[in-house]
Amino acid sequence: MPKIKAEKKSRIHNDIAKQGIQFNKDFGQHILKNPLIITSMLDKAGLRPTDVALEIGPGTGNMTIKLLDRVKKVIACEIDTRLVAELQKRVQGTPYQAKLQILVGDVLKTELPFFDICVANIPYQISSPLVFKLLLHRPFFRCAVLMFQKEFAQRLVAKPGDKLYCRLSINTQLLARVDMLMKVGKNNFRPPPKVESSVVRIEPRNPPPPINFVEWDGLTRIAFVRKNKTLAAAFKHATTMAVMEKNYRVHCSLNNKEVPEDFDIKQKVQDILTKEEADQMRARTMDIDDFMKLLHAFNAEGIHFA
The missing domain is CATH 1.10.8.480 (Helicase, Ruva Protein; domain 3)
Incomplete structure (x- = not known):
């Protein structure tokens, strides 16, 4: 009996990634494997060579490497120490090593440093608190291009009268301009999640509205x-x-x-x-x-x- 309980609690995938890592559902680990979607997200972020980019949940570094190619510095926030080791191994001995800073821990409990741009495939269970952590972060960042569960993304952009219009919609839109960029099917991830995804661009209103x-x-x-x-x-x-x-x-x-x-x-x-x-x-x-x-x-x- 205890063994069954332990297996249920860990909920770790049996399928092993090419890197030899088992992905953990507790951390919402669904690695984006399609390079075209990664490139499209980076293009839509309007990256500059002088930018400091924040990436949340870099996983095995598929997006991180492409980011490192385009910006001055990447700050990657990762909770899973196995993936941190994988990421470090991937940049070791390359010109990217000096450009990458890894913050190990829960992004919701981590004090984020200054950054210009945030690009990330978000672990879906932290979507709402993370959006507001970013929007209340100072100094202001220029924009964030983020992947969310499709319905969450639809709530972010919903207008008054829409079926999905809710507190999340109005609170986000008070602090930022939000645009839907693209839909992403489940087969673009390893392992595939149970839901479809969407990419959203969030641009903080600077200065923010004069309201508490x-x-x-x-x-x-x-x-x-x-x-x-x-x-x-x-x-x-x-x-x-x-x-x-x-x-x-x-x-x-x-x-x-x-x-x-x-x-x-x-x-x-x-x-x-x-x-x-x-x-x-x-x-x-x-x-x-x-x-x-x-x-x-x-x-x-x-x-x-x-």
Whole structure:
């Protein structure tokens, strides 16, 4: 019994790559083997010879080698020490060796250095946190060309009213311009994943919009929990009201403002939504300007979402 459990836990592929490495599904390891797709991704990144490029999950280095050929320096972030050794072996004794810096560890927990461009075949299970880690990274990078699971990529570019439009769509588009570049079939990977993939180009808005992203995220979180319901209904939940009342009281305390004895957070929220003609609006059809206007209206009345 313990043996079966251990085998299930490791979930390591039986098929062995040419390099003699077994790919580990726990790390989302699906190595991109088609050189034409790698070349196309690099072409669309607009690389310059002076660039510092960040690659996440370099695997066996198929993209890394082509990157090293085009830029000044490559910073490769890899969690699997077996692949790190393989990558080091591949550049050893070549002119590429001095141009490659390897960061060993989980990219989500790693402090990323300065880079101009990010090109990567992303381990799909870290897609969402990684996008926001990159978009909140300073100093700004020029652009990122990233491979995602097809549906995740579609969510990134979805517009108000689209079926896949969600909090991820609006939060990403607030901070960046996002374009779909190409679809990539499963047979371009070794081993093939269960889903189709797509490549997306993300270009951070620099300077970013003059808005507190933590507050913005708090507002969109409430609105998109039930994106088909009206905002009036979305804001009625007891836990939401409790948090908003607590934030309001903290705001008043910090600004030496007295909270009226008959203060009613429900009524306050309803009044703001009605005044902004937003009470009957639904998150699934609201754009960035709609949410920005609403956030300013709440903040002006001392209601915060941080």
